[in-house]
Amino acid sequence: MHELSVCQALIGQVERVARENGARSVVAITIAVGPLSGVEAGLLEHAYPVAAAGTLAEHATLTIETVPVRVRCRSCGAETGAQPNRLVCGACDDWQVDVIAGEEMLLTRVEIETEPAPVH
Amino acid sequence: MCRDCGCSLGPAAQRAPLAAAPSVPGKTETIEVITAILDENDRIAAHNRGHFDGHGVLALNLMSSPGAGKTSLLEATIRALDGKLKVAVIEGDLATENDADRIRACGVPAVQITTGNACHLDAQMVHDALDRLPLADLDVLFIENVGNLVCPASFDLGQHRNVTLLSVPEGDDKPAKYPVMFRAADLSLITKTDLLAYITEFKLERAHAALRQIGFQGETIELSNRGGDGFTAWLAWLEREVTSQRERAARGETAKPSIQPEGASAHAAGHRPSR
Incomplete structure (x- = not known):
């Protein structure tokens, strides 16, 4: 369960971006996570409120985009999907493949509030 | 799909946000940033790697489940080296x-890091431990990670190579069950092979096949701490890596494990936010 550490690192990044852009608070965060990154989206969601408490991102929503595993075959050149524990070419079944997607653990988007809502 | 490099960072299955914001926000702004979530850890890891390279020390990250024999392997290795390294x-x-x-x-x-309840080492913990080690007098630093086949694989510590252990009593399908960890290895050691005679369910060919299926493209050595060809091959690998590290350090170069969770940050390097 290293997802709490990952969330704390995420909040650190988000707060840096928020401060650099003069944010009052963070409204929404989007991250991209692949199965080969070693983190679980569900566990990140559970850990997130704990890491976000008391920060600029306390009330931000977290959207996790899951990135499917894709491999490129060194033999036939095909680019196909693959399972994390079966990284073989979907076209010719060769195991000499390069992973081209699925390792991501990236912060991709931060939505910030720069001015308060008008009071009616 | 991403226009810059063709990776698949497009919209995928989106998950519902956990909780709605408490009130209607005021003026908002969306900032596109593509950075590795563990950027700060990666930065400290690179700093650690700089320390190792500055002293020409080879740093190895040993990972396995608890009880696979990491400490026993180190004891046997230190005794066999007998001061040679x-x-x-x-x-x-x-x-x-x-x-x-x-x-x-x-x-x-030896420096013990007790992590409390943390399931892995991170670069900062290793950095703090370095203060207590005579780096200038060393050839090789072993970092024995917390026994765990999941979490340690996600954190770069500044090591040059990852070594994973798969012990015979654990079963030959462990790589299929924990693909991220075993794929991250530069060297995969199948340990406790002296037990193969008793644990006949473990088939070496199945372990090798499982490693291939998860995209492991490193070297594999089968060994027992009690000696034999495998143990000799492990010592030879170690000496080779120490020599390579000295040569690299002398040229002002460094090395990283061939597979890092860092595919992510390497990828991100091409996507640094323009603002």
């Missing part, structure tokens, strides 16, 4: 000094 060990465990005590009993420096 100058070794130190960083031990990671949730609690106790037991493993560091075992290493010190072999006559080499």
Whole structure:
């Protein structure tokens, strides 16, 4: 369960971006996570409120985009999907493949509030 | 799909946000940033790697499940080297000094990191431990990670190579069950092979096949700490890596494990936000 550490690192990044852009608070965060990154989206969601408490991102929503595993075959050149524990070419079944997607653990988007809502 | 490099960072299955914001926000702004979530850890890891390279020390990250024989392997290795290489060990465990005590009993420096309930070492913990080690006097630093087949794989510590252990009693399908960890290895050691005679369910060919299926493209050595060809091959690998590291350090170069969770940050480097 290293997802709490990952969330704390995420909040650190988000707060840096928020401060650099003069944010009052963070409204929404989007991250991209692949199965080969070693983190679980569900566990990140559970850990997130704990890491976000008391920060600029306390009330931000977290959207996790899951990135499917894709491999490129060194033999036939095909680019196909693959399972994390079966990284073989979907076209010719060769195991000499390069992973081209699925390792991501990236912060991709931060939505910030720069001015308060008008009071009616 | 991403226009810059063709990766698949497009919209995928989106998950519902956990909780709605408490009120209607005021003026908002969306900032596109593509950075590795563990950027700060990666930065400290690179700093650690700089320390190792500055002293020409080879740093190896040992990962396995608890009980696969990491500490026993180190004890046997230190005894077999008999001072030929100058070794130190960083031990990671949730609690106790037991493993560091075992290493010190072999006559080499050891620093115990007790992580509390943390399931992995991170670059900062290793950095703090480096202050207590005579780096200038070393050839090789072993970092024995917390016994865990999941979490340690996600954190770069500044090591040059990852070594994973798969022990015979664990079963030959462990790589299929924990693909991220075993794929991250540069060297995969199948340990406790002296038990193959008793644990006949473990088939070496199935273990090798499982490693291939998860995209492991490193070297594999089958060994028992009690000696034999495999153990000799492990010592030879170690000496080769120490020599390579010295040569690299002399040229002002460095090395990283061939597979890092860092595919992500390498990828991100091409996507640094323009603002």
